[in-house]
Amino acid sequence: MPTYKLTYFNFMGLAEPIRLILKYMGQEFEDVRIERSDWPQVKEAMPFGKVPVLEIDGKKIHQSTAICRYLGKQAGIAGKNDKESLEIDMIVDTFQDFRMEIVKLMQEQDPEAKEKKKETLIKETVPYYLAKFDEVIKNNGGHLVNGSLSWGDIYIISLTDSMTGILKTDIVTNYPNIQELKKKVFSIPKIKAWVDKRPKTDF
Amino acid sequence: MPTYKLTYFNFMGLAEPIRLILKYMGQEFEDVRIERSDWPQVKEAMPFGKVPVLEIDGKKIHQSTAICRYLGKQAGIAGKNDKESLEIDMIVDTFQDFRMEIVKLMQEQDPEAKEKKKETLIKETVPYYLAKFDEVIKNNGGHLVNGSLSWGDIYIISLTDSMTGILKTDIVTNYPNIQELKKKVFSIPKIKAWVDKRPKTDF
CATH class of the missing domain: 3.40.30.10 (Glutaredoxin)
Structure with a gap:
């Protein structure tokens, strides 16, 4: 081993x-x-x-x-074929774009600019991305891809959890399909x- | 088709x-x-x-x-097995970290801060990453992985070319293995x- x-x-x-x-x-x-x-x-x-x-x-x-x-x-859990693997990769990389917006916030040194960036992030960036991720999950039988667990599910659920801690606000609360997927992943x-x-x- | x-x-x-x-x-x-x-x-x-x-x-x-x-x-051209695919993915994602540093420079609005960031980028960030990529290529028979062409080779060669245009300075000039790979890719x-x-x- x-x-x-x-x-x-x-x-x-x-x-x-x-x-x-x-x-x-x-x-x-x-x-x-x-x-x-x-x-x-x-x-x-x-x-x-x-x-x-x-x-x-x-x-x-x-x-x-x-x-x-x-x-x-x-x-x-990496997709049953190249197309499913692609679907996972697309969402995970898009999630990275989303995550980079939070990284930029954390790197902001000026307190006033930081507060303003945080507001934009919570009011605009988070809903933009999470509504779309929620829709993807809804359209794929409760998972990112084809109704079955993938490493992409685990990746985005774990990171939204961390982001909730960083932003001190439960970012998935308005997104029922993400919440449902979170329950599924954490009940394995x-x-x-x-x-x-x-x-x-x-x- | x-x-x-x-x-x-x-x-x-x-x-x-x-x-x-x-x-x-x-x-x-x-x-x-x-x-x-x-x-x-x-x-x-x-x-x-x-x-x-x-x-x-x-x-x-x-x-x-x-x-x-x-x-x-x-x-x-995506690796002969999971380990080779992993090697490609690791370098390409590291290349994205590198690319993000250039994106940050382009997003900087303040001209003075921008000039300073550009200097740091060219003097520190570019040599840090490119020396390591050059070493990877040297250690892998002239390619990112296992001496044969992969999509990762094409990805990083094409993007270093774009970066050279953005930064208005030939960033690969000091890196013989990257230059050699560039010649190989562009002579296909x-x-x-x-x-x-x-x-x-x-x-």
């Missing part, structure tokens, strides 16, 4: 979908959560100075969506077992 | 790798290049208000990397034929 070691900070963020997929696969892994003070040293050892990084038998792999797609293939027994006992962090 | 229609602006940018892969496949397509003045109306008709969008028999697909990965699979007969006759734009 290969050994898995995941390095990230002590929060959910971009590592949590990887943790959830590994748990879904029944794959044990070393869940390394570094302190901010250790980051400069850890950063040096990472392929492009970023985390999450997953080591499989010591070989470092990086980029959260690339990792999740790869694990998704191993787990048989191996995922539920992890969520019940995982370190509690705000995002 | 399915029909292909690609919608983007009249420049290379995120559409050009798609154009190159379609040409590599020998696949004819309608190359729609919209004017800035038509954008508000076109934007409305696009799945998430963005381009490039490729329509295959009228079905709209979006997100440049998702499209290229899908076409790459059809063309047999079907790609060369397109590059020789494509509309000339700055980026």
